[in-house]
Amino acid sequence: MSNGRAPDRSRRSERSRQAILEATRALISEVGYRKVSIEAIATRAGVGKQTIYRWWPSKGAVIFDAFLALSDAGGEGGLALPDTGDLEADLKLVMRATVAEFADPAFEKPIRALNAEIVNDPDLAAQYREQLARPVDDAKRARLRSAQRAGQLAADADLDLVLEVLYAPLFQRWLHRTGPLNAEYADSLVDITLKAFRP
Amino acid sequence: MSNGRAPDRSRRSERSRQAILEATRALISEVGYRKVSIEAIATRAGVGKQTIYRWWPSKGAVIFDAFLALSDAGGEGGLALPDTGDLEADLKLVMRATVAEFADPAFEKPIRALNAEIVNDPDLAAQYREQLARPVDDAKRARLRSAQRAGQLAADADLDLVLEVLYAPLFQRWLHRTGPLNAEYADSLVDITLKAFRP
Amino acid sequence: MSNGRAPDRSRRSERSRQAILEATRALISEVGYRKVSIEAIATRAGVGKQTIYRWWPSKGAVIFDAFLALSDAGGEGGLALPDTGDLEADLKLVMRATVAEFADPAFEKPIRALNAEIVNDPDLAAQYREQLARPVDDAKRARLRSAQRAGQLAADADLDLVLEVLYAPLFQRWLHRTGPLNAEYADSLVDITLKAFRP
Amino acid sequence: MSNGRAPDRSRRSERSRQAILEATRALISEVGYRKVSIEAIATRAGVGKQTIYRWWPSKGAVIFDAFLALSDAGGEGGLALPDTGDLEADLKLVMRATVAEFADPAFEKPIRALNAEIVNDPDLAAQYREQLARPVDDAKRARLRSAQRAGQLAADADLDLVLEVLYAPLFQRWLHRTGPLNAEYADSLVDITLKAFRP
DNA sequence: GAGTAAACGAGACGGTACGTCAGGTCTTTCC
DNA sequence: GGAAAGACCTGACGTACCGTCTCGTTTACTC
DSSP states (O other): OOSOOOOOGGGOOHHHHHHHHHHHHHHHHHHOGGGOOHHHHHHHHTOOHHHHHHHOSSHHHHHHHHHHHHHTTSOSSOOOOOOOSOHHHHHHHHHHHHHHHHHOHHHHHHHHHHHHHHHTOHHHHHHIIIIIIHHHHHHHHHHHHHHHHTTSSOTTOOHHHHHHHHHHHHHHHHHHTOSOOSHHHHHHHHHHHHHHHOO | OOSOOOOOGGGOOHHHHHHHHHHHHHHHHHHOGGGOOHHHHHHHHTOOHHHHHHHOSSHHHHHHHHHHHHHTTSOSSOOOOOOOSOHHHHHHHHHHHHHHHHHOHHHHHHHHHHHHHHHHOHHHHHHIIIIIIHHHHHHHHHHHHHHHHTTSSOTTOOHHHHHHHHHHHHHHHHHHTOSOOSHHHHHHHHHHHHHHHOO | OOSOOOOOGGGOOHHHHHHHHHHHHHHHHHHOGGGOOHHHHHHHHTOOHHHHHHHOSSHHHHHHHHHHHHHTTSOSSOOOOOOOSOHHHHHHHHHHHHHHHHHOHHHHHHHHHHHHHHHTOHHHHHHIIIIIIHHHHHHHHHHHHHHHHTTSSOTTOOHHHHHHHHHHHHHHHHHHTOSOOSHHHHHHHHHHHHHHHOO | OOOOOOOOGGGOOHHHHHHHHHHHHHHHHHHOGGGOOHHHHHHHHTOOHHHHHHHOSSHHHHHHHHHHHHHTTSOOSOOOOOOOSOHHHHHHHHHHHHHHHHHOHHHHHHHHHHHHHHHTOHHHHHHIIIIIIHHHHHHHHHHHHHHHHTTSSOTTOOHHHHHHHHHHHHHHHHHHTOSOOSHHHHHHHHHHHHHHHOO
């Protein structure tokens, strides 16, 4: 009865898909999130609008996929954090890298665009948690569990809470632009977190 | 020289201003942020579109003002947190209230709408910091200073950092919907924070 | 170089075109020229405004086309005036019909609307001359040439001038409402013209 | 009962009246009839909009007055046509002057603007007949009556008709831009008219 | 001269329409 | 049958003016 038949994935043009994601990325960087339109993406990608609507349910979804493609361009599989045995040093390394990433103008615009979509779209938020945040968080949790085994972290610490204490201040400061993002700040967060969750 | 002459504030219609803010609030709650349009606000408020454009530079600014009017409807002056001498009890009280507020559907939509605007609009973010966040943060900092004097908090603790560790996890969890917001969570954050910053 | 790509004529929706012209005609008759707006035409025709702007450059052009469709609804081809051999009788017949047409309220409003546009729009005036006036004038000139051959009109008479003397007084009287339009007046104009241009 | 008290003519500011008419004239010449707005006139004249609405019922009326002021700037009283005794010569003189006037770009725009208003506004048309056309036509009729007395024109000729045959072709040709306006054309119209109405 | 009433400039107001842009749907044409 | 192209309807954008309605501020006429 439903006319809304699902498109046949096997016939999908990989060429068009790539062109769309590439165009989306370029447009977000160039003109900013506000001015990115499906129309502009289609034109830039040399693609019919219908080709976008056929495969993505919303503009947010396209942006999300564009961002996803950008993120895991490197490697899918065994994402892992350094584990030298020195938790403090390892975390500071990672946090400094994160701070630098957030400060990088090339990354900033897309991440802001994505967050603007996520705030008001629960589905997209779920997708974000599953596909973007989870792999990274899993890696972080693995490193923390290793620290717990080494007695550097309270054995009963709620690792999700540890991650939140570690990352949320940074995220909020970046989102609301309430303060500078630099290496000292990264180090402070690690120090505080370790103090809060030490055995 | 400039033709863009500034509107005469003294002639401004308070009646229209109120109607616009009220209509904005109602629309955000009813139809959601995405579907709030200047056109809809004007119609609902019984106001010409130009009256909105005359006094606000962007849709975000209207939403911000609507939210501002909602927030400080209660009281302008001496916003203060409870100070019973027991920092832990006082903070848990406040944090539980904050958690409840975030969970209240009536508050949720406008706050999300506002955050969506803030993410991509630095000016609006600054306005948010100054007019909405600052007064509240000042009150919180005052309570924390009192705790420092009472020896319940490290004397050299960076109070901005304390606030971030206390609130940012809650904020992030709410924004990204990564976990439940309840009294236990509120208490955990207080416990963690006090442990991290105790003398 | 120009982004303003020309619309593809072959894809044009005939259905929309007809609806627009019909709505225009109806609106002119009902509410009067002054209140005919693109917006109203679009709504009435159940059409997007863009569809009008895509195919017509100005409101005047739409009105013109609506009028054109009305005029040659009858027949394209062999428009011809009666030729009984009696020039005076034939012209009086035609002039009386013309007078009646101008006096018909159903015709009056659209013609006035069209003239209001023509006065200040040279392009539209040219279009009027070519597409509306010319076919009719050609038929008239043919009849006059026949009369010249029959010796009822000076052989060297400037036929354009004859037409002007015959019709312009009627047109001006109608446009400025300077006097009554009736059969007597029509006859007078024929008498005068024949006297002025007799061999 | 009515609050709409009539304005007190005696208190009217002549300075504002002049400024408005001057601004109207200037705007019609500069930006064209289409873009002349009450708002623009008020701004240009350094006058409040209400001052215009207080004294004129419509944009057409302002344009009419501006044109009126332009026309009879020269002289109010005994407008009279030359009467040398030679009707043909006198008429050709007048008609050539009229042709020149219509061809003058400085006159053309305002006259077109005025006609655009008149076409759809019967009140304005009446005002036009009474205040602009009548004085001139009276003078012309006086000259024609003199010619009748001199036996140069049929004694029973309808002078209004004579005027129409003389002027309407010129007017129509100018309005619809159907042909050149020059001295030869002026002469032709006089010749034709005299032939049509000779005794 | 002081008092006052009306016209004045200014411009905010509720509106209508403008002409443009983008959203998402539908149709046509090609491959 | 997917994909490009693009016309279509919808609806919001931000601007220009409409005609009305206060605001203070001249201006000019009473008293």
